[in-house]
Amino acid sequence: xxRSEINSTYTVxxxxxxxxxxxxxxxxxxxxxxxxDNFVDLFCGGCNVGINTTAQTYYYNDNQAELIGLLMMFKRxxxxxxxxxxxxxxxxxxxxxxxxxxFKFYGGNPMKGVSVYNRQKFLRLRDxxxxxxxxxxxxxILLYMLIIFGFNNQIRFNSEGxxxxxxxxxDFNNVLxxxxxxxxxxxxxxxxxxxxxxxxxxxxxxxxxxxxxxxxPPYLITDATYNENNGWTAQDExxxxxxxxxxxxxxxxxxxxxxxxxxxxxxxxxxxxLANRHYHVHNVDMDYSNSNYQxxxxxxxxxxxxxxxx
Ligand SMILES: C[S@@+](CC[C@H](N)C(=O)[O-])C[C@H]1O[C@@H](n2cnc3c(N)ncnc32)[C@H](O)[C@@H]1O
Numbered sequence: 001x002x003r004s005e006i007n008s009t010y011t012v013x014x015x016x017x018x019x020x021x022x023x024x025x026x027x028x029x030x031x032x033x034x035x036x037d038n039f040v041d042l043f044c045g046g047c048n049v050g051i052n053t054t055a056q057t058y059y060y061n062d063n064q065a066e067l068i069g070l071l072m073m074f075k076r077x078x079x080x081x082x083x084x085x086x087x088x089x090x091x092x093x094x095x096x097x098x099x100x101x102x103f104k105f106y107g108g109n110p111m112k113g114v115s116v117y118n119r120q121k122f123l124r125l126r127d128x129x130x131x132x133x134x135x136x137x138x139x140x141i142l143l144y145m146l147i148i149f150g151f152n153n154q155i156r157f158n159s160e161g162x163x164x165x166x167x168x169x170x171d172f173n174n175v176l177x178x179x180x181x182x183x184x185x186x187x188x189x190x191x192x193x194x195x196x197x198x199x200x201x202x203x204x205x206x207x208x209x210x211x212x213x214x215x216x217p218p219y220l221i222t223d224a225t226y227n228e229n230n231g232w233t234a235q236d237e238x239x240x241x242x243x244x245x246x247x248x249x250x251x252x253x254x255x256x257x258x259x260x261x262x263x264x265x266x267x268x269x270x271x272x273x274l275a276n277r278h279y280h281v282h283n284v285d286m287d288y289s290n291s292n293y294q295x296x297x298x299x300x301x302x303x304x305x306x307x308x309x310x
Contacts, residue, residue, distance in 0.1 A: 013046030038211035058192035073140035113169025
């Protein structure tokens with residue numbers, strides 16, 4: 001399967017994360033053990049991995065508090081209520097509805113989408129959201145509205161905690177609507193525990209040999225936007241590797257996603273760490289047909305891996 005396609009048997013997150021694993025689930029999940037009791041998605045982001053994993057108990061952790069608040073709202077609210085409130089907000093802000101009309105109706109086209117039509121409405125919504133103080137259902141519903149109508153369905157806040165992405169090309173179309181419904185259905189069934197901890201503070205004492213901790217951190221050598229605002233540093237990388245070593249020493253299992261090489265750079269910290277351990281490195285096959293791999297030659301290769309200690 002090409003990396004640009006998502007296997008339709010998976011549940012895909014309605015939140016789009018840079019480094020999200022939706023496109024490589026078919027290469028990661030086969031390396032997960034069977035009969036997992038506790039599954040910890042330590043850097044859950046859009047939860048693409050946890051939502052497609054079978055376990056007895058699920059733990060979603062991420063240090064982005066607004067993300068965890070949003071996921072908790074998804075779990076808490078009745079899905080019909082959520083859809084009704086989203087539709088009411090679409091009407092209130094007078095956003096486009098391409099589920100009812102084509103792009104032309106809104107002066108757009110499939111390339112540009114409806115960004116021009118929605119821009120001012122989006123800025124009003126963004127101001128309203130950034131002015132909210134109480135973290136209640138309405139706050140998180142407004143946040144999800146921003147994700148629907150914002151750039152690439154992503155979440156991003158500036159250093160003052162204000163949502164700062166621009167308008168996107170799409171609206172609350174049927175594809176996104178169906179994704180949201182399917183995702184929430186699984187989330188409710190999983191009934192996960194949520195936490196907004198820095199990974200260093202995530203407890204280990206409740207884990208058993210049948211547990212799995214999956215770590216999908218920002219990548220030190222690729223994730224430019226995380227590394228803005230003092231995002232993911234070499235010290236974070238070292239601390240995570242120490243955290244994983246500690247799991248191993250306790251007889252607990254982990255799986256780590258990362259890249260060893262990317263665009264002529266290498267993650268020396270990770271490579272040196274691997275050289276002194278007996279962990280297993282599984283290559284995650286990338287499809288280069290959509291990239292400039294052939295043009296730039298092998299220095300531009302990206303080597304993406306899943307590292308396991310079992
Ligand atoms: C690559 S994304 C995870 C994507 C996810 N696996 C998916 O498929 O949607 C990395 C996540 O790590 C979170 N993160 C960054 N630093 C963290 C830290 N110190 N502790 C916990 N989470 C952190 C970010 O907020 C982000 O959501």
